[in-house]
Amino acid sequence: MPKQLPEDSVGIVEPQWFRHEQPLTLQCGKTLPRYELVYETYGQLNADRSNAVLVCHALSGHHHAAGYHSANDSKPGWWDTAIGPGKAIDTDRFFVVSLNNLGGCHGSTGPKTTNPDTGKLYGPDFPIVTVKDWVISQKALMDHLGIPQWAAVVGGSLGGMQAMQWTIDFPECVRNAVIVAAAPKLSAQNIAFNEIARKAILSDPDFHGGHFYEKGVYPKTGLILARMLGHITYLSDAAMREKFGRELRDGSISFDFDVEFQVESYLNYQGEVFSKNFDANTYLLMTRALDYFDPAEEYNHDLSEALRRARANFMIMSFTTDWRFSPERSEEIVTALLAAKKNVSYADIDCPQGHDSFLLDVPRYINMFKAYMGAIDI
Amino acid sequence: MPKQLPEDSVGIVEPQWFRHEQPLTLQCGKTLPRYELVYETYGQLNADRSNAVLVCHALSGHHHAAGYHSANDSKPGWWDTAIGPGKAIDTDRFFVVSLNNLGGCHGSTGPKTTNPDTGKLYGPDFPIVTVKDWVISQKALMDHLGIPQWAAVVGGSLGGMQAMQWTIDFPECVRNAVIVAAAPKLSAQNIAFNEIARKAILSDPDFHGGHFYEKGVYPKTGLILARMLGHITYLSDAAMREKFGRELRDGSISFDFDVEFQVESYLNYQGEVFSKNFDANTYLLMTRALDYFDPAEEYNHDLSEALRRARANFMIMSFTTDWRFSPERSEEIVTALLAAKKNVSYADIDCPQGHDSFLLDVPRYINMFKAYMGAIDI
Numbered sequence: 202m203p204k205q206l207p208e209d210s211v212g213i214v215e216p217q218w219f220r221h222e223q224p225l226t227l228q229c230g231k232t233l234p235r236y237e238l239v240y241e242t243y244g245q246l247n248a249d250r251s252n253a254v255l256v257c258h259a260l261s262g263h264h265h266a267a268g269y270h271s272a273n274d275s276k277p278g279w280w281d282t283a284i285g286p287g288k289a290i291d292t293d294r295f296f297v298v299s300l301n302n303l304g305g306c307h308g309s310t311g312p313k314t315t316n317p318d319t320g321k322l323y324g325p326d327f328p329i330v331t332v333k334d335w336v337i338s339q340k341a342l343m344d345h346l347g348i349p350q351w352a353a354v355v356g357g358s359l360g361g362m363q364a365m366q367w368t369i370d371f372p373e374c375v376r377n378a379v380i381v382a383a384a385p386k387l388s389a390q391n392i393a394f395n396e397i398a399r400k401a402i403l404s405d406p407d408f409h410g411g412h413f414y415e416k417g418v419y420p421k422t423g424l425i426l427a428r429m430l431g432h433i434t435y436l437s438d439a440a441m442r443e444k445f446g447r448e449l450r451d452g453s454i455s456f457d458f459d460v461e462f463q464v465e466s467y468l469n470y471q472g473e474v475f476s477k478n479f480d481a482n483t484y485l486l487m488t489r490a491l492d493y494f495d496p497a498e499e500y501n502h503d504l505s506e507a508l509r510r511a512r513a514n515f516m517i518m519s520f521t522t523d524w525r526f527s528p529e530r531s532e533e534i535v536t537a538l539l540a541a542k543k544n545v546s547y548a549d550i551d552c553p554q555g556h557d558s559f560l561l562d563v564p565r566y567i568n569m570f571k572a573y574m575g576a577i578d579i
Numbered sequence: 580m581p582k583q584l585p586e587d588s589v590g591i592v593e594p595q596w597f598r599h600e601q602p603l604t605l606q607c608g609k610t611l612p613r614y615e616l617v618y619e620t621y622g623q624l625n626a627d628r629s630n631a632v633l634v635c636h637a638l639s640g641h642h643h644a645a646g647y648h649s650a651n652d653s654k655p656g657w658w659d660t661a662i663g664p665g666k667a668i669d670t671d672r673f674f675v676v677s678l679n680n681l682g683g684c685h686g687s688t689g690p691k692t693t694n695p696d697t698g699k700l701y702g703p704d705f706p707i708v709t710v711k712d713w714v715i716s717q718k719a720l721m722d723h724l725g726i727p728q729w730a731a732v733v734g735g736s737l738g739g740m741q742a743m744q745w746t747i748d749f750p751e752c753v754r755n756a757v758i759v760a761a762a763p764k765l766s767a768q769n770i771a772f773n774e775i776a777r778k779a780i781l782s783d784p785d786f787h788g789g790h791f792y793e794k795g796v797y798p799k800t801g802l803i804l805a806r807m808l809g810h811i812t813y814l815s816d817a818a819m820r821e822k823f824g825r826e827l828r829d830g831s832i833s834f835d836f837d838v839e840f841q842v843e844s845y846l847n848y849q850g851e852v853f854s855k856n857f858d859a860n861t862y863l864l865m866t867r868a869l870d871y872f873d874p875a876e877e878y879n880h881d882l883s884e885a886l887r888r889a890r891a892n893f894m895i896m897s898f899t900t901d902w903r904f905s906p907e908r909s910e911e912i913v914t915a916l917l918a919a920k921k922n923v924s925y926a927d928i929d930c931p932q933g934h935d936s937f938l939l940d941v942p943r944y945i946n947m948f949k950a951y952m953g954a955i956d957i
Contacts, residue, residue, distance in 0.1 A: 229834035327835040389819040389842040396843040397807050399836055404800040406784055422782040429775050430808070433768060441767035447873070454871060456607035456707040457775055458863055462870070464767040466773040485836055492840070493832060495825070524902070526800060 239308030257356035325411025357559030437555030477536030617686030689861030703789025735937030815933030
């Protein structure tokens with residue numbers, strides 16, 4: 202018998218597909234002749250079409266943000282803590298749209314899609330996509346769904362960057378932007394971590410220059426290394442200490458190079474699971490989209506100048522122990538918004554879990570999020 | 580014509596070798612039938628043999644800490660900022676001993692040494708060595724040199740850990756310990772970074788289970804990844820921003836996965852240089868020595884109990900922007916020393932360069948170091 206789903210779940214959901222049959226010229230100069238986006242929706246679009254919320258995903262996210270695909274699913278969507286009836290993004294009030302970005306590996310057009318020009322998978326030939334490209338493709342989905350304006354665009358980490366870009370590139374289309382655990386652009390340290398992750402993938406002999414599909418292999422080791430490294434940056438030092446300490450897996454030192462401490466075992470396991478479910482070419486694309494994100498670049502490197510165009514109200518949230526995108530990075534966004542005379546709320550949430558907090562049920566964070574969303578007129 | 584050496588240099592130095600012909604049983608239970616240590620000395624041992632200072636090296640260090648091997652050397656030893664006539668470790672007063680640790684790859688017995696049992700290089704069969712083992716081998720060198728007691732044992736990072744272990748295992752032999760940018764043991768995050776570095780090396784196809792010497796190759800990619808990752812943790816986020824910002828190598832975005840930002844270029848280059856000069860099996864050993872370091876372990880996990888045995892005076896120094904071994908970790912050592920009623924000085928040096936500061940000419944650090952060393956009676 203299938204289990205009872207939680208009462209505050211959006212329940213069983215089904216992915217849908219949006220087919221864009223016109224060409225899209227990307228920021229890199231290359232053109233996709235057509236593309237598809239896979240997405241899910243939760244809640245109902247109201248008669249005024251004024252209650253739509255766009256959820257943007259982070260590096261390894263996808264369209265399945267809430268609910269279950271079947272009653273037997275062990276886990277709900279990745280942001281189920283925040284999306285559902287009575288939750289922060291209340292599906293009794295809002296119509297929520299969540300998609301897999303272009304270049305992704307969960308159903309939208311990306312490296313695992315057949316290139317219509319060649320009849321083969323795109324693989325490494327899939328063009329570099331940027332946050333700006335994503336926003337344009339999300340706008341096409343918005344038009345397809347007949348939504349004139351988002352009540353809010355929301356996201357954490359790379360998802361928050363998309364929300365910020367929306368307010369600059371389509372100011373009339375966004376009434377509110379909720380930007381969690383993000384940054385106005387990557388630091389040199391952030392880029393360096395991404396470079397090591399990419400190098401681990403690119404140098405894996407099973408990567409085959411990105412053409413690994415036809416060989417029946419995938420760059421497992423490279424992906425595991427990339428994910429392990431990412432994982433360290435998602436957790437705070439304190440959270441790792443709390444979770445693992447220096448516990449030995451087998452109770453005593455074995456004096457070798459096998460996996461020995463709990464933390465090694467955990468990261469290896471998580472990396473292995475990830476490597477089976479994520480495409481290496483997509484990982485490369487997503488990290489480059491992060492590196493290249495810099496909305497101020499076309500405004501004389503002045504973020505407040507870029508944000509002056511925005512018409513949205515802003516809610517910025519950060520976490521005290523996030524060292525990937527620290528509170529100082531969120532404060533840079535807040536400072537630029539204030540200089541641009543925008544309406545901005547900011548909360549730095551005191552919690553120990555680091556960058557990952559944006560995905561977790563941190564009461565103060567969820568309550569602030571809920572209060573902000575609850576005050577949005579629809 | 581050879582260049583003029585700086586006046587405050589120890590000048591041209593020559594490595595020496597100490598041969599220990601008796602077996603050494605290591606903490607892991609394995610026995611080395613004999614071993615050699617390569618070392619250098621700077622300054623003169625006084626008639627009382629009371630002015631000797633032991634310098635312990637960190638992860639990738641070696642015996643060549645000061646001076647030049649030839650007048651044409653482009654760079655002096657790794658701690659030349661701190662060792663020389665009139666410097667913090669003043670060679671006009673002190674007789675300085677600096678060695679390459681057991682398991683190293685710069686001349687001491689290690690993976691690149693011939694195993695007398697097999698007639699082949701040890702390679703991956705070289706036993707795991709620990710900080711305790713190093714201290715025992717350093718004690719043998721001390722006896723060989725006829726030094727009854729060190730005026731000071733000094734080191735940064737993993738070198739500081741050796742200084743701490745000396746005060747516990749040979750309390751009568753150490754009058755002062757200078758422990759810079761160290762920690763009482765690694766955190767889960769520290770161990771996780773080491774695990775990723777090891778995994779990168781172990782999974783490199785050119786590693787060949789550690790038997791790469793006979794194949795005429797070496798795990799270049801794995802070593803580069805390991806070093807790049809280490810390098811990130813040696814620098815502060817602010818130092819990387821200062822040094823690289825988000826500068827592009829060629830001025831404009833190329834939209835590909837080639838090395839594009841200055842920081843990527845720098846880390847790749849440094850990693851490549853390192854991979855040519857450092858042995859992969861030694862890298863594995865050194866990171867495990869770090870993971871296993873835990874002097875409190877045999878004293879009911881009570882560091883102050885361990886340090887109660889010490890007879891030395893202590894100088895502990897940390898750097899505000901060091902996130903590899905943060906000031907909080909140095910403060911744990913200070914707290915344990917105070918609880919053990921030891922004589923301890925502590926300075927947290929405000930400087931932007933992160934963990935690497937211990938190798939740099941940071942005036943306040945060098946001045947504090949010099950003041951402490953200058954007050955030591957010889």
